[in-house]
Amino acid sequence: MDLLxxxxxxxxxxxxxxxxVRWHAxxxxQFTPVPGSAGFQVILxxxxxxxxxxxxxxxxGKGDVVFLPHGNGHTLADSPETPVTTPACGPDGHDLYDAYASDSVDRSGDGGPATVVLCGAYQxxxxxxxxxxxxxxxxxxxPADSHQHPELRSAVALLAAELENPRLGTDAAVPALLDTLLLYILRIWFTQQPAREDSTGWAAALxxxxxxxxxxxxxxxxAAPWTVAKLAAEAGLSRAPFARRFAMLIGQPPLGYLTWWRMTxxxxxxxxxxxxxxxxxxQAGYTSEFAFAHAFKRTHGTAPGVYRRKN
Structure with a gap:
């Protein structure tokens, strides 16, 4: 699989x-903060x-996509001056989506102009x-731009159609489309980040x-027997410049990230x-089960067998 x-x-x-959801002005x-989740809102x-x-x-406006990767609290309203209702989410933040999952809901106000929103959350x-x-x-x-992000618009349209008119296979289609939507949002955001020589972090790395x-x-x-030299060859650089470049952008050396990913x-x-x-x-790149167990316990604080039983 690729990184993303x-x-x-x-x-x-x-x-x-x-x-x-359809709201009438x-x-x-209000959407309460939900730590350990990510949410999105799409204006249809x-x-x-x-x-x-x-x-x-x-x-x-119509077609705008909002993504909140850390589950931050927020409010949607027809106007900044409109009084806000009690949060629709329970303490775990999921009641709203449990109630409306794979459904189309009309929440009428006083019959004013309608706003249709596709909302969701990833745990x-x-x-x-x-x-x-x-x-x-x-x-x-x-912001909405059908010419710049046609694949994102297509995923939104397909997901909205499944939720508005559930049919055979909707229960399988919706989670797949939600994952696709998440991938498109992340892909677009990372590719839009300006490239600067002094940039660091994952946006710069990608x-x-x-x-x-x-x-x-x-x-x-x-599982491949990677070394810094072999990864440098993949990158098309010599060993030392590659190691410095990788550590500067990712925040850890190449083999440190490799070990973390193997354990994950x-x-x-x-x-x-x-x-x-x-x-x-x-599959994690260890020929010795003992060496693997030692590395896993060092990373996760428990032996592999114990971790499996607890999870």
Missing amino acids: SDVVAVTRTGRPRSAH PWGQ EGSCWLLPSDAEPVQL LNPSRTHPLLLTLPGLIHL NDPPVTAALHAIHRDP TAARLLRTSDAPLRSIAA
Whole structure:
């Protein structure tokens, strides 16, 4: 798998939740903070205001996409002056999406202009959140532009159609489309980040061809006997310049990231498969089950077998 696909597969847990909601002005809906989750709002019809808890109001129009990767609290309203209703979410932040999942809901106000919103949430596991997601801002706003992001618009249209008119197969289609939507949002945001010589972090790394080549090599085959020299060859650089460049952008040396990713992959296999430990050790790049168990315990604080039983 490529890097971005791996990030989503490892970090997201459970079933994503979504709703197709029609509001009639005047209306204001508060969404409580939900740590360990990411949420999105897509304006399908009409317009409204996004009122973040820690930023200035943002006016949204048809086709705008808002992504909140850290589950920050926010409010949607037809106007910044409209009184806000009691939060629709319970303490876990998921009641709204549980109630409206795979459904189309009409929440009438006084019969004013309608705004149709596609909203949803992804449940994330904080213990295995990829550092790529941790570097994202609290709010990502992708203004409508059908010519610039046709694949994102297509995913939104397909998801909205499934929620508005559930049919045979909708229960399988919606989670797949939600994952696709998440991937498109992340892809667009990272490719839009300006490239500067002094930039660091994952946004800069994903726009740096040598480091990206090495990252893709690690994610394509984490079990390979990688060395700094071999990864440098993938990047098309000599060993020392590559190691400095990788550490500057990613925040850790190449083999440090390789080990972290191997242990993250192993933890996923322990949770989701019945594969024997020797098989998981091999997939994580270890020929010795003992060496694998030692490395896993050093990273996760517990032996692989104990981790599997607890998860």
